[in-house]
Amino acid sequence: MKVSKKAYYGLRASIALAQSDRPLSIRALAESEHLPEDYLEKILQTLRKAGLVEATKGVTGGYALARSPKETSAWDILHVLDGPIEMFNPPVKGALPCLQVSHCQTNQVWRTLEGKIEETLSDISLEHLSHNAR
Amino acid sequence: MKVSKKAYYGLRASIALAQSDRPLSIRALAESEHLPEDYLEKILQTLRKAGLVEATKGVTGGYALARSPKETSAWDILHVLDGPIEMFNPPVKGALPCLQVSHCQTNQVWRTLEGKIEETLSDISLEHLSHNAR
DNA sequence: ATAATTCGGACCAATTTAGTCCAATATTAG
DNA sequence: CTAATATTGGACTAAATTGGTCCGAATTAT
Secondary structure, three states, X not given: OOOOHHHHHHHHHHHHHHOOOOOEOHHHHHHHHOOOHHHXXXXXXXXXXXXXXXXXXXXXXXXXXXXXXXXXXXXXXXXXXXXXXXXXXXXXXXXXXXXXXXXXXXXXXXXXXXXXXXXXXXOOEHHHHHHHOO | OOOOHHHHHHHHHHHHHHOOOOOEOHHHHHHHHOOOHHHHHHHHHHHHHOOOEEEEOOOOOXXXXXXXXXXXXXXXXXXXXXOOOOOOOOOOOOOOOXXXXXXXXXXXXXXXXXXXXXXXXXXXXXXHHHHHOO
Protein backbone atom coordinates (compact mmCIF):
# COMPACT_ATOMS: atom_id res chain seq x y z
CA MET A 1 0.00 0.00 0.00
CA LYS A 2 2.24 2.57 -1.29
CA VAL A 3 2.51 5.43 -3.70
CA SER A 4 5.18 5.14 -6.37
CA LYS A 5 7.78 7.74 -7.14
CA LYS A 6 6.25 8.00 -10.55
CA ALA A 7 3.02 9.19 -9.02
CA TYR A 8 4.88 11.42 -6.61
CA TYR A 9 6.86 13.05 -9.40
CA GLY A 10 3.78 13.32 -11.56
CA LEU A 11 1.77 15.04 -8.88
CA ARG A 12 4.54 17.50 -8.16
CA ALA A 13 4.92 18.32 -11.81
CA SER A 14 1.18 18.81 -12.09
CA ILE A 15 1.18 21.21 -9.17
CA ALA A 16 3.95 23.16 -10.87
CA LEU A 17 1.95 23.26 -14.09
CA ALA A 18 -1.07 24.46 -12.17
CA GLN A 19 0.94 27.42 -10.98
CA SER A 20 2.10 28.49 -14.41
CA ASP A 21 0.09 30.25 -17.09
CA ARG A 22 2.49 29.29 -19.86
CA PRO A 23 3.58 25.86 -21.03
CA LEU A 24 6.63 24.54 -19.19
CA SER A 25 9.27 22.43 -20.87
CA ILE A 26 10.42 19.19 -19.34
CA ARG A 27 13.79 20.72 -18.71
CA ALA A 28 12.33 23.70 -16.89
CA LEU A 29 10.10 21.46 -14.79
CA ALA A 30 12.88 19.03 -13.96
CA GLU A 31 15.15 21.83 -12.92
CA SER A 32 12.74 23.73 -10.75
CA GLU A 33 11.48 20.59 -9.05
CA HIS A 34 14.79 18.73 -9.02
CA LEU A 35 13.34 15.70 -10.75
CA PRO A 36 15.13 13.31 -13.13
CA GLU A 37 14.55 14.79 -16.56
CA ASP A 38 14.31 11.68 -18.70
CA TYR A 39 12.00 9.96 -16.31
CA LEU A 40 9.76 12.96 -15.96
CA GLU A 41 9.47 12.92 -19.73
CA LYS A 42 7.87 9.48 -19.60
CA ILE A 43 5.54 10.51 -16.84
CA LEU A 44 4.29 13.53 -18.72
CA GLN A 45 3.72 11.44 -21.80
CA THR A 46 1.55 9.12 -19.76
CA LEU A 47 -0.42 12.06 -18.46
CA ARG A 48 -0.80 13.41 -21.95
CA LYS A 49 -2.09 10.13 -23.33
CA ALA A 50 -4.62 10.14 -20.53
CA GLY A 51 -5.71 13.60 -21.62
CA LEU A 52 -4.67 15.36 -18.43
CA VAL A 53 -1.99 17.55 -19.94
CA GLU A 54 -1.39 18.94 -23.40
CA ALA A 55 1.94 19.25 -25.13
CA THR A 56 3.10 21.64 -27.79
CA LYS A 57 6.29 21.00 -29.69
CA GLY A 58 8.82 23.49 -30.85
CA VAL A 59 10.98 26.11 -29.30
CA THR A 60 8.30 27.80 -27.24
CA GLY A 61 6.58 24.52 -26.50
CA GLY A 62 6.12 22.49 -23.36
CA TYR A 63 3.39 21.02 -21.24
CA ALA A 64 0.28 22.59 -19.76
CA LEU A 65 -2.74 21.26 -17.96
CA ALA A 66 -5.53 20.22 -20.31
CA ARG A 67 -8.20 21.37 -17.87
CA SER A 68 -8.15 24.09 -15.28
CA PRO A 69 -6.49 23.35 -11.92
CA LYS A 70 -9.90 23.50 -10.30
CA GLU A 71 -11.14 20.75 -12.58
CA THR A 72 -8.16 18.47 -12.15
CA SER A 73 -7.87 16.40 -9.00
CA ALA A 74 -5.13 14.48 -7.27
CA TRP A 75 -7.12 11.37 -8.11
CA ASP A 76 -6.94 12.12 -11.83
CA ILE A 77 -3.17 12.21 -11.68
CA LEU A 78 -2.49 9.38 -9.24
CA HIS A 79 -4.97 6.99 -10.69
CA VAL A 80 -3.44 7.32 -14.15
CA LEU A 81 0.10 6.85 -12.89
CA ASP A 82 -0.39 4.25 -10.20
CA GLY A 83 -3.40 2.46 -11.56
CA PRO A 84 -6.30 1.13 -9.53
CA ILE A 85 -6.16 -1.40 -6.74
CA GLU A 86 -6.53 -4.70 -8.48
CA MET A 87 -5.72 -7.91 -6.73
CA PHE A 88 -7.51 -10.46 -8.78
CA ASN A 89 -10.08 -8.41 -10.56
CA PRO A 90 -11.56 -10.66 -13.16
CA PRO A 91 -10.59 -9.83 -16.76
CA VAL A 92 -14.25 -9.71 -17.62
CA LYS A 93 -16.22 -7.59 -15.22
CA GLY A 94 -19.28 -9.10 -13.64
CA ALA A 95 -18.10 -12.68 -13.44
CA LEU A 96 -16.29 -12.93 -10.13
CA PRO A 97 -14.25 -16.12 -9.89
CA CYS A 98 -15.27 -16.75 -6.33
CA LEU A 99 -13.92 -20.20 -5.64
CA GLN A 100 -12.56 -19.41 -2.20
CA VAL A 101 -14.94 -17.81 0.19
CA SER A 102 -12.33 -15.66 1.88
CA HIS A 103 -11.20 -14.46 -1.52
CA CYS A 104 -14.60 -12.90 -2.11
CA GLN A 105 -14.53 -11.35 1.31
CA THR A 106 -11.28 -9.62 0.53
CA ASN A 107 -12.64 -8.44 -2.80
CA GLN A 108 -15.25 -6.62 -0.84
CA VAL A 109 -12.50 -4.96 1.17
CA TRP A 110 -10.62 -3.81 -1.91
CA ARG A 111 -13.72 -2.35 -3.48
CA THR A 112 -14.62 -0.45 -0.34
CA LEU A 113 -11.07 0.74 -0.02
CA GLU A 114 -10.70 1.93 -3.56
CA GLY A 115 -14.02 3.73 -3.38
CA LYS A 116 -12.85 5.68 -0.36
CA ILE A 117 -9.51 6.47 -1.91
CA GLU A 118 -11.15 7.78 -5.04
CA GLU A 119 -13.58 9.82 -3.03
CA THR A 120 -10.84 11.29 -0.89
CA LEU A 121 -8.44 12.15 -3.68
CA SER A 122 -11.12 13.46 -6.00
CA ASP A 123 -11.80 16.09 -3.38
CA ILE A 124 -8.29 17.46 -3.60
CA SER A 125 -7.93 19.73 -6.61
CA LEU A 126 -4.70 20.98 -8.06
CA GLU A 127 -6.00 24.44 -7.41
CA HIS A 128 -6.23 23.67 -3.73
CA LEU A 129 -2.72 22.23 -3.72
CA SER A 130 -1.19 25.13 -5.58
CA HIS A 131 -2.94 27.81 -3.54
CA ASN A 132 -1.76 26.39 -0.27
CA ALA A 133 1.74 26.43 -1.65
CA ARG A 134 1.99 30.19 -1.78
CA MET B 1 -1.33 2.12 -5.19
CA LYS B 2 -1.74 -1.49 -4.72
CA VAL B 3 -2.20 -4.20 -2.18
CA SER B 4 0.45 -6.91 -2.16
CA LYS B 5 -0.20 -10.62 -2.34
CA LYS B 6 1.37 -10.85 1.07
CA ALA B 7 -1.38 -8.70 2.50
CA TYR B 8 -3.98 -10.52 0.47
CA TYR B 9 -2.82 -13.90 1.72
CA GLY B 10 -2.51 -12.60 5.26
CA LEU B 11 -6.01 -11.23 5.29
CA ARG B 12 -7.46 -14.43 3.94
CA ALA B 13 -5.61 -16.49 6.51
CA SER B 14 -6.85 -14.17 9.23
CA ILE B 15 -10.41 -14.59 8.10
CA ALA B 16 -9.95 -18.35 8.23
CA LEU B 17 -8.54 -18.08 11.74
CA ALA B 18 -11.48 -15.95 12.76
CA GLN B 19 -13.78 -18.75 11.74
CA SER B 20 -12.04 -21.41 13.77
CA ASP B 21 -12.16 -21.91 17.51
CA ARG B 22 -9.03 -24.06 17.57
CA PRO B 23 -5.50 -23.20 16.43
CA LEU B 24 -4.88 -23.99 12.79
CA SER B 25 -1.57 -25.21 11.50
CA ILE B 26 0.11 -23.57 8.55
CA ARG B 27 -0.43 -26.71 6.55
CA ALA B 28 -4.14 -26.80 7.27
CA LEU B 29 -4.49 -23.12 6.45
CA ALA B 30 -2.49 -23.40 3.26
CA GLU B 31 -4.53 -26.34 2.11
CA SER B 32 -7.95 -24.96 2.83
CA GLU B 33 -7.14 -21.59 1.32
CA HIS B 34 -4.90 -22.86 -1.46
CA LEU B 35 -2.02 -20.63 -0.47
CA PRO B 36 1.72 -21.35 -0.80
CA GLU B 37 2.67 -22.98 2.46
CA ASP B 38 6.20 -21.72 2.97
CA TYR B 39 5.25 -18.19 2.15
CA LEU B 40 2.24 -18.25 4.41
CA GLU B 41 4.56 -19.27 7.20
CA LYS B 42 6.52 -16.06 6.85
CA ILE B 43 3.37 -14.03 6.78
CA LEU B 44 2.04 -15.58 9.95
CA GLN B 45 5.34 -14.99 11.65
CA THR B 46 5.09 -11.34 10.78
CA LEU B 47 1.60 -11.19 12.20
CA ARG B 48 2.76 -12.95 15.33
CA LYS B 49 5.62 -10.52 15.89
CA ALA B 50 3.10 -7.73 15.55
CA GLY B 51 1.01 -9.37 18.25
CA LEU B 52 -1.99 -10.07 16.05
CA VAL B 53 -1.84 -13.85 16.19
CA GLU B 54 -0.45 -16.31 18.69
CA ALA B 55 1.39 -19.50 17.89
CA THR B 56 1.74 -22.70 19.85
CA LYS B 57 4.38 -25.22 18.92
CA GLY B 58 4.11 -28.94 18.98
CA VAL B 59 1.91 -31.52 17.49
CA THR B 60 -1.42 -29.95 18.36
CA GLY B 61 -0.09 -26.47 17.77
CA GLY B 62 -0.87 -23.84 15.22
CA TYR B 63 -1.97 -20.26 14.95
CA ALA B 64 -4.91 -18.45 16.47
CA LEU B 65 -5.97 -14.84 16.63
CA ALA B 66 -4.52 -13.02 19.62
CA ARG B 67 -7.66 -10.94 20.07
CA SER B 68 -11.23 -11.68 19.22
CA PRO B 69 -12.38 -11.28 15.60
CA LYS B 70 -14.49 -8.34 16.69
CA GLU B 71 -11.43 -6.58 18.03
CA THR B 72 -9.22 -7.24 15.03
CA SER B 73 -9.65 -5.12 11.94
CA ALA B 74 -8.58 -5.35 8.32
CA TRP B 75 -6.39 -2.34 9.04
CA ASP B 76 -4.51 -4.21 11.75
CA ILE B 77 -3.60 -6.94 9.31
CA LEU B 78 -2.94 -4.91 6.18
CA HIS B 79 -1.01 -2.18 7.87
CA VAL B 80 1.38 -4.69 9.40
CA LEU B 81 1.92 -6.55 6.15
CA ASP B 82 1.95 -3.70 3.65
CA GLY B 83 3.24 -0.95 5.84
CA PRO B 84 2.11 2.65 5.85
CA ILE B 85 2.23 5.01 2.91
CA GLU B 86 5.60 6.60 3.17
CA MET B 87 7.01 8.56 0.35
CA PHE B 88 9.62 10.62 2.03
CA ASN B 89 8.54 10.49 5.59
CA PRO B 90 11.39 11.96 7.56
CA PRO B 91 13.36 9.49 9.68
CA VAL B 92 12.72 11.71 12.64
CA LYS B 93 9.09 12.62 12.94
CA GLY B 94 8.21 16.25 13.27
CA ALA B 95 11.00 17.72 11.21
CA LEU B 96 9.73 17.71 7.65
CA PRO B 97 12.50 18.34 5.14
CA CYS B 98 10.45 20.71 3.09
CA LEU B 99 12.91 22.06 0.55
CA GLN B 100 10.58 21.91 -2.43
CA VAL B 101 7.22 23.55 -2.00
CA SER B 102 5.34 21.01 -4.06
CA HIS B 103 6.94 18.25 -2.03
CA CYS B 104 5.21 19.53 1.09
CA GLN B 105 1.94 19.77 -0.76
CA THR B 106 2.12 16.14 -1.69
CA ASN B 107 2.97 15.22 1.88
CA GLN B 108 -0.33 16.70 2.84
CA VAL B 109 -2.01 14.48 0.28
CA TRP B 110 -0.35 11.33 1.61
CA ARG B 111 -1.32 12.14 5.16
CA THR B 112 -4.91 12.79 4.24
CA LEU B 113 -4.99 9.64 2.18
CA GLU B 114 -3.53 7.40 4.81
CA GLY B 115 -5.86 8.82 7.42
CA LYS B 116 -8.84 7.89 5.30
CA ILE B 117 -7.50 4.44 4.55
CA GLU B 118 -6.93 3.75 8.21
CA GLU B 119 -10.36 5.03 9.08
CA THR B 120 -12.00 2.90 6.42
CA LEU B 121 -10.16 -0.32 7.12
CA SER B 122 -10.40 0.03 10.87
CA ASP B 123 -14.13 -0.12 10.45
CA ILE B 124 -13.98 -3.56 8.88
CA SER B 125 -13.57 -6.23 11.54
CA LEU B 126 -12.64 -9.83 10.95
CA GLU B 127 -15.90 -10.72 12.57
CA HIS B 128 -17.74 -8.80 9.90
CA LEU B 129 -15.73 -10.47 7.18
CA SER B 130 -16.19 -13.96 8.53
CA HIS B 131 -19.90 -13.59 9.18
CA ASN B 132 -20.61 -12.45 5.66
CA ALA B 133 -18.77 -15.50 4.45
CA ARG B 134 -21.37 -17.92 5.71
C1' DA C 1 11.18 -41.84 20.85
C1' DT C 2 8.68 -39.83 17.26
C1' DA C 3 5.78 -37.19 14.64
C1' DA C 4 3.96 -32.72 14.04
C1' DT C 5 4.62 -28.25 14.58
C1' DT C 6 6.68 -23.42 14.82
C1' DC C 7 11.21 -20.53 14.49
C1' DG C 8 14.73 -18.12 12.21
C1' DG C 9 17.62 -17.14 8.78
C1' DA C 10 19.64 -17.56 4.36
C1' DC C 11 18.73 -17.74 -0.19
C1' DC C 12 16.81 -17.25 -4.97
C1' DA C 13 13.49 -16.05 -8.78
C1' DA C 14 10.27 -13.10 -10.80
C1' DT C 15 8.22 -8.89 -11.21
C1' DT C 16 7.90 -4.13 -10.92
C1' DT C 17 9.78 0.30 -10.61
C1' DA C 18 12.99 3.68 -11.77
C1' DG C 19 15.75 5.55 -14.85
C1' DT C 20 18.61 6.21 -19.32
C1' DC C 21 19.49 6.88 -24.19
C1' DC C 22 18.70 8.04 -28.75
C1' DA C 23 16.99 8.87 -33.34
C1' DA C 24 12.91 11.02 -35.43
C1' DT C 25 9.71 14.73 -35.80
C1' DA C 26 7.67 19.19 -35.15
C1' DT C 27 7.82 24.20 -34.36
C1' DT C 28 9.37 28.72 -33.91
C1' DA C 29 12.73 32.54 -33.71
C1' DG C 30 15.87 34.90 -36.30
C1' DC D 1 16.01 28.59 -44.79
C1' DT D 2 18.32 27.24 -40.83
C1' DA D 3 19.47 26.50 -36.18
C1' DA D 4 17.79 25.76 -31.82
C1' DT D 5 14.50 23.88 -28.81
C1' DA D 6 10.82 20.85 -28.00
C1' DT D 7 8.15 16.60 -27.80
C1' DT D 8 7.54 11.49 -29.50
C1' DG D 9 8.27 6.76 -29.25
C1' DG D 10 10.64 2.89 -28.40
C1' DA D 11 14.31 0.09 -26.78
C1' DC D 12 17.07 -0.80 -23.20
C1' DT D 13 19.19 -1.35 -18.42
C1' DA D 14 19.64 -1.04 -13.40
C1' DA D 15 17.85 -1.19 -8.95
C1' DA D 16 14.53 -2.43 -5.71
C1' DT D 17 10.77 -4.99 -4.10
C1' DT D 18 7.96 -8.85 -3.92
C1' DG D 19 7.04 -13.52 -3.89
C1' DG D 20 8.58 -17.73 -2.79
C1' DT D 21 11.72 -21.74 -1.31
C1' DC D 22 14.67 -24.49 1.72
C1' DC D 23 16.38 -26.28 5.75
C1' DG D 24 18.24 -27.18 10.30
C1' DA D 25 16.95 -26.23 15.08
C1' DA D 26 13.73 -25.99 18.86
C1' DT D 27 9.37 -27.34 21.04
C1' DT D 28 5.60 -30.24 22.47
C1' DA D 29 1.73 -33.87 22.64
C1' DT D 30 1.14 -38.67 22.31
